[in-house]
Structure formats: structure tokens, C-alpha cells
Amino acid sequence: MESTKNYEILKIKGQEKTKEEDLVVVEYPLTLELDGKKIMTLFCSPKSLKELVIGYLYSEGHIESLSDLENIQIDEKKGLAKISLTKGREEILEKKKLNTGMPSTFEEIKDSLKDKRIRKNLPIHEEILMDFMATFTENSDTFTKTGGVHSCGLYDYEGMIFFEDDIGRHNAYDKIFGRALLEGIDPKDKMILTSGRISSEMLVKAAKRQVPMIVSKSAPMSLAIDLANNLNMCLIGFVRGQRMNIYTNIPE
Amino acid sequence: MESTKNYEILKIKGQEKTKEEDLVVVEYPLTLELDGKKIMTLFCSPKSLKELVIGYLYSEGHIESLSDLENIQIDEKKGLAKISLTKGREEILEKKKLNTGMPSTFEEIKDSLKDKRIRKNLPIHEEILMDFMATFTENSDTFTKTGGVHSCGLYDYEGMIFFEDDIGRHNAYDKIFGRALLEGIDPKDKMILTSGRISSEMLVKAAKRQVPMIVSKSAPMSLAIDLANNLNMCLIGFVRGQRMNIYTNIPE
Numbered sequence: 001m002e003s004t005k006n007y008e009i010l011k012i013k014g015q016e017k018t019k020e021e022d023l024v025v026v027e028y029p030l031t032l033e034l035d036g037k038k039i040m041t042l043f044c045s046p047k048s049l050k051e052l053v054i055g056y057l058y059s060e061g062h063i064e065s066l067s068d069l070e071n072i073q074i075d076e077k078k079g080l081a082k083i084s085l086t087k088g089r090e091e092i093l094e095k096k097k098l099n100t101g102m103p104s105t106f107e108e109i110k111d112s113l114k115d116k117r118i119r120k121n122l123p124i125h126e127e128i129l130m131d132f133m134a135t136f137t138e139n140s141d142t143f144t145k146t147g148g149v150h151s152c153g154l155y156d157y158e159g160m161i162f163f164e165d166d167i168g169r170h171n172a173y174d175k176i177f178g179r180a181l182l183e184g185i186d187p188k189d190k191m192i193l194t195s196g197r198i199s200s201e202m203l204v205k206a207a208k209r210q211v212p213m214i215v216s217k218s219a220p221m222s223l224a225i226d227l228a229n230n231l232n233m234c235l236i237g238f239v240r241g242q243r244m245n246i247y248t249n250i251p252e
Numbered sequence: 253m254e255s256t257k258n259y260e261i262l263k264i265k266g267q268e269k270t271k272e273e274d275l276v277v278v279e280y281p282l283t284l285e286l287d288g289k290k291i292m293t294l295f296c297s298p299k300s301l302k303e304l305v306i307g308y309l310y311s312e313g314h315i316e317s318l319s320d321l322e323n324i325q326i327d328e329k330k331g332l333a334k335i336s337l338t339k340g341r342e343e344i345l346e347k348k349k350l351n352t353g354m355p356s357t358f359e360e361i362k363d364s365l366k367d368k369r370i371r372k373n374l375p376i377h378e379e380i381l382m383d384f385m386a387t388f389t390e391n392s393d394t395f396t397k398t399g400g401v402h403s404c405g406l407y408d409y410e411g412m413i414f415f416e417d418d419i420g421r422h423n424a425y426d427k428i429f430g431r432a433l434l435e436g437i438d439p440k441d442k443m444i445l446t447s448g449r450i451s452s453e454m455l456v457k458a459a460k461r462q463v464p465m466i467v468s469k470s471a472p473m474s475l476a477i478d479l480a481n482n483l484n485m486c487l488i489g490f491v492r493g494q495r496m497n498i499y500t501n502i503p504e
Contacts, residue, residue, distance in 0.1 A: 003401075025401065027419050045401060045418040048427045052418070055430025059422075059457050061364075066433050112313075149255075149277065149297060166297040166304070167279050167451065167473060170311075175300045178307025181318050199419065205311050221419060 001046035001076055002026060005222050010246040012126055022245060027200055027221035029106040030074075032056075033082045041106040043200055043223065049074045053081045079106075109204055110227075118212045118232040121249060122191060128157055129215055133239040136193055136217070139163040150196040152176050154187060155215075161185065169196045173205040180209070187211045198224045198235065207231050215239055220247055253298035253328055254278060257474050262498040264378055274497060279452055279473035281358040282326075284308075285334045293358040295452055295475065301326045305333045331358075361456055362479075370464045370484040373501060374443060380409055381467055385491040388445055388469070392417040402448040404428050406439060407467075413437065421448045425457040432461070439463045450476045450487065459483050467491055472499055 009022045028046035032039050032053065044052055053072055057063045063085065070084040132155060139160070140151045152172035153163040162183075164175035172194070180187050191213035192206055198220040206214055207227065213234040214220075220228075220237050225247050228235040234249035261274045280298035284291050284305065296304055305324055309315045315337065322336040384407060391412070392403045404424035405415040414435075416427035424446070432439050443465035444458055450472035458466055459479065465486040466472075472480075472489050477499050480487040486501035 025419055042423065044420060044423045047418075048416050048431065051416065051427040051430035051434060052423055053430065054433055055426030055428065056423075058429060058433060059426050059460065164300050164303065166299075167277055168296060171294065171296045171304055171308075174307030174311055175303040176307065177310060178303035178305065179300065181306055181310060182303060208311065 001028065003045050003047060007222075007225055007247060008250075010250045012242075012244045012246065014242045019250070022247075024222050024225060024247075025219065027223035029079050029200070029223065031080055031105050031107070033080055035084055038105045038107070041109075043106075046076070049076070049081065053083065057083070113204065113207050113227075113231060116207050116210055116231060118210060120189065120212065121232065121234060122157075122189070122213045124213075124234065124236070124246065124249075124251060125157060126244060129236065129239055130242060130244065132160070132193055133215065133217055134241075137195055140165040151194065152196075153193040154180060154185070154190050155193050156190050160193075161190065169194075169199075170201060170205070172196075173202055177205065177209055191215055194218075197221065198237065200224050200227055203227050203233070203235075207233065253280065255297050255299060259474070259477055259499060260502075262502045264494075264496045264498070266494045271502070274499075276474050276477060276499075277471065279475035281331050281452070281475065283332055283357050283359070285332055287336055290357045290359070293361075295358075298328070301328070301333065305335065309335070365456065365459050365479075365483060368459050368462055368483060370462060372441065372464065373484065373486060374409075374441070374465045376465075376486065376488070376498065376501075376503060377409060378496060381488065381491060382494060382496065384412070384445055385467070385469055386493075389447055391415040403446065404448075405445040406432060406437070406442050407445050408442050412445075413442065421446075421451075422453060422457070424448075425454055429457065429461055443467055446470075449473065450489065452476050452479055455479050455485070455487075459485065 003026050004023050005026050006021045007024050008019055011018050011020050026046055027043050029041045029043055031041045050072055063069055068086055070086045073082040137151055149165040149167055150169040150172045151165040154161045154176050162179055164172050166172040187209045192211055194216045197218045198214055198216050200223040203224040215236045217239055220235050228248040235247040236244055238245045255278050256275050257278050258273045259276050260271055263270050263272050278298055279295050281293045281295055283293045302324055315321055320338055322338045325334040389403055401417040401419055402421040402424045403417040406413045406428050414431055416424050418424040439461045444463055446468045449470045450466055450468050452475040455476040467488045469491055472487050480500040487499040488496055490497045
């Protein structure tokens with residue numbers, strides 16, 4: 001399977017707007033199935049999948065050596081890794097079975113978003129978004145000093161409502177939505193600005209709060225684009241200077 | 253709490269070697285305690301911690317709104333967030349209690365590494381490491397095409413043994429160690445080269461396999477440095493051109 005994929009996007013460069021094919025990094029959901037039970041989904045590049053599954057099982061303490069592993073079968077088309085363990089299998093199964101209260105496989109995540117389709121989109125005011133992004137990272141002291149954090153801001157077209165940064169992208173999103181809850185702000189008619197790449201995990205966090213638009217300085221991954229399409233979310237990336245790429249909800 | 257911290261490191265620039273203070277991004281472990289039971293640790297920047305905890309609880313489906321939350325108390329010094337929920341608290345506790353087979357809080361992770369202290373270090377041959385890094389990312393087609401992946405390689409001083417890349421840093425590490433298991437290669441006398449930042453999660457994955465040295469093109473985070481110090485691992489960062497920073501196991 002290829003690690004990149006083409007999408008038709010709208011490229012904006014100053015006054016120029018062109019629909020173009022754009023190369024996007026593939027984010028591939030690989031669901032682990034232990035003895036016929038789907039336990040969780042890894043989001044990865046679709047290469048060295050057997051190595052990934054074995055390394056993951058090892059890192060998580062499910063196996064100590066190859067001899068704990070009875071069989072692994074990767075079904076690339078279905079995105080399934082069928083695993084059987086020789087030892088401790090029942091205990092692990094038992095633990096996982098009891099821990100399915102929260103969605104953890106990709107199918108469960110998609111299911112949990114079924115009623116989250118965006119009903120009301122925001123207009124795309126390109127120049128305002130470019131202006132916002134021009135000064136965006138200046139909000140982060142830590143970014144300015146070290147470059148080593150991910151920044152995230154809740155905005156409307158009036159400007160920034162609040163800003164958070166963190167060493168982890170998922171944490172920056174969680175901080176934004178935690179603060180929105182604390183301050184009683186509904187993000188349904190707001191947008192997220194971010195410095196970092198948009199993976200499916202970030203998109204899902206925003207979709208849960210029905211944020212209609214995500215705007216990033218960087219690239220989205222394939223699965224984020226696919227999910228945004230399904231959810232009617234507008235995804236804009238590579239906002240740099242007078243340029244930006246619109247990935248979904250492309251205006252006619 | 254500050255988001256950056258100074259460490260004394262060895263800076264190498266061509267033939268020049270100087271011990272200097274260097275600004276490092278803080279990675280802060282915040283352990284969530286639900287009704288007196290530690291359930292897991294978030295690794296984050298030490299700011300907006302209450303927002304983070306609330307956003308995390310929401311993202312994971314533990315709370316649906318603020319009214320599900322009885323109380324949150326952040327103890328910054330101890331790195332503890334004491335949470336009590338008004339609803340469904342017992343069920344969640346029950347689930348978590350039954351899922352403690354794998355280490356998930358920072359204390360459990362540190363405990364699991366107790367016998368993993370590195371006994372035999374590798375020498376630091378700076379010029380060879382710089383040579384390796386000069387051509388490192390050329391190994392990744394996807395990186396060359398899109399820049400959107402994290403690369404990881406298992407090396408010894410003879411050269412690269414194998415190379416993996418992935419959209420997720422943790423996946424790239426898992427692929428490396430999965431392949432090492434598959435091919436029967438013990439990483440104990442090898443090193444990891446990587447393009448990405450080194451967080452505690454990456455360091456722990458390498459420590460479990462007792463890798464004595466991690467070499468990165470980017471920066472390590474504070475907690476990775478602290479853990480490496482404890483485990484007698486050598487951590488080298490910012491290997492670019494004729495430069496590199498040695499963060500731990502600094503030669504006298």
C-alpha cells in the first residue's frame with residue numbers, strides 16, 4: 001500500500017485559485033483483533049505492519065518474546081491484524097473486554113461521531129485566516145524560545161478567543177476544549193487554528209465538539225481529510241503567507 | 253511552573269567542545285487520581301493543567317459536561333490531579349482497576365524499568381554519528397516527498413541495520429523493535445537514530461530493550477533527559493552538520 005495519496009484540493013496563492021492534485025501522507029487505521037475480538041486501532045503509515053503490531057504488543061507488555069505469539073495475519077485491505085497469543089491470552093482478552101466503555105477501535109470512533117455532522121458551516125474568509133496565522137505562533141512563549149511545542153487556538157472571525165500550547169498535539173486540543181467547557185463557550189460556531197499536522201485523532205477531538213473548521217499551518221493526513229469530508233467539516237492547511245490549501249468543503 | 257528548563261550539556265561544533273547551559277522543553281507527568289486511585293499519567297507542558305484534565309476526561313468520554321465533574325484539585329508539586337466525578341464514577345473506577353495489567357501511570361512505568369539500567373555503554377564517535385545523520389532522512393521516500401513522517405533506524409557503528417518510518421513517532425519505534433524481535437537482533441549493543449524529538453515515551457520504549465544510545469536530529473524533552481540519566485543511557489540531540497549536543501553520559 002502506498003504511503004501517500006492524491007487529493008483534489010483548492011490552492012490559493014494571493015489572488016490565484018486553482019484546483020490541483022495534492023500529495024497527502026496516508027494515515028492508515030489498523031485494527032487489532034485478538035482471538036476474533038477487535039481490541040483497538042493503531043493509526044499508522046501502511047508499511048511494515050507486522051513489525052508494528054509485534055513492536056506494539058511488546059511495548060504494551062502483551063508479549064515478552066516472539067514465542068508468546070502464536071500467529072499474526074495482516075489483512076491489508078480490511079485494515080485488520082488478526083493476532084493469537086500462546087500465553088496469557090485469556091487474561092488480556094478478559095481485561096480488554098471489560099474496558100470497552102470508551103470507543104477505542106476506529107469503527108467505534110466513527111460510530112460515536114454519527115450524530116456530529118456539521119450542520120452550519122463558517123464562510124471562508126481567506127485573508128482574515130492568513131492574517132490570523134501570520135501572528136499565531138507569537139502567542140506561544142515556549143514556541144518562540146524552543147520551537148518544541150504544538151499550538152492550538154479557538155477563534156472566531158473577530159479574533160482569538162483563547163490559546164493553548166503543549167508538547168503533545170492531543171494535549172493542546174484537550175486544553176482548548178477543556179477551557180471551552182470551563183468558560184461555557186460552545187465551539188460549534190468557532191474554528192480551531194493550529195500549528196501542527198492534523199491527524200484523525202485531532203479531527204475526532206474537534207468533531208466531538210462539532211467545530212466546523214480547522215485551519216493549520218501544516219498538512220492534514222489522509223484519514224483526517226476523509227473524516228472531514230464525511231462530517232462536512234472544512235479543513236484548511238498550509239496557511240503560510242498569502243497561500244493556503246482547502247482540502248474539504250471546497251467552494252464551487 | 254516553567255515550560256522550559258536549563259540543563260548542562262556538551263555542545264560540539266566541529267572541533268570545539270563546550271559545556272553549556274541549554275534550554276530544554278519541559279515534559280511534565282501529571283497523574284490522574286480518581287477517588288484516590290491513580291489511573292494514568294498525562295505527559296504534558298505544565299500549563300493550563302485543569303483545562304487539560306477536563307478536556308482529556310471529555311475526549312475520553314469520562315464526562316459529557318462540567319456537571320459530571322464534582323471536583324478537580326491540581327497538586328502541581330506532586331504532579332497529581334485529584335478528580336471526583338458525580339456520575340458513573342464507580343463504573344469507570346471498576347474498569348480501570350481491572351485494566352492495570354500494563355503499566356500506565358508514570359510510577360508504574362518507572363518501576364517497570366528498574367532492572368533496565370544500561371550496564372555497557374557505547375563509545376561516542378562523533379564524526380561517525382554526524383555522517384550517519386547526514387544521510388539519514390534520505391532513507392525515507394515518504395519524508396523526501398512530504399516531510400510528514402518520523403524516521404527511526406537501528407544502527408551500530410558499522411552502519412544502518414534497518415530503518416522504519418511512520419506518521420506516528422511511537423509507531424516508528426514500535427516497528428524498529430518489532431523487526432528486531434522478528435529478526436532475532438538484540439538492540440542492547442546498538443543505537444537508535446531518529447529524526448524526531450525524544451519524549452519520555454520514546455525513551456521508555458528504547459529503555460525496555462536496553463538500547464544504550466539514542467541519537468536525534470531534534471531535541472529531547474526534559475523528562476527524557478531525566479530518565480536517561482537515571483538509566484545510564486546516552487542521549488544525543490541536534491545532530492546537524494558538524495554540530496551535536498550531548499545531554500547525558502557526558503564524557504569527562
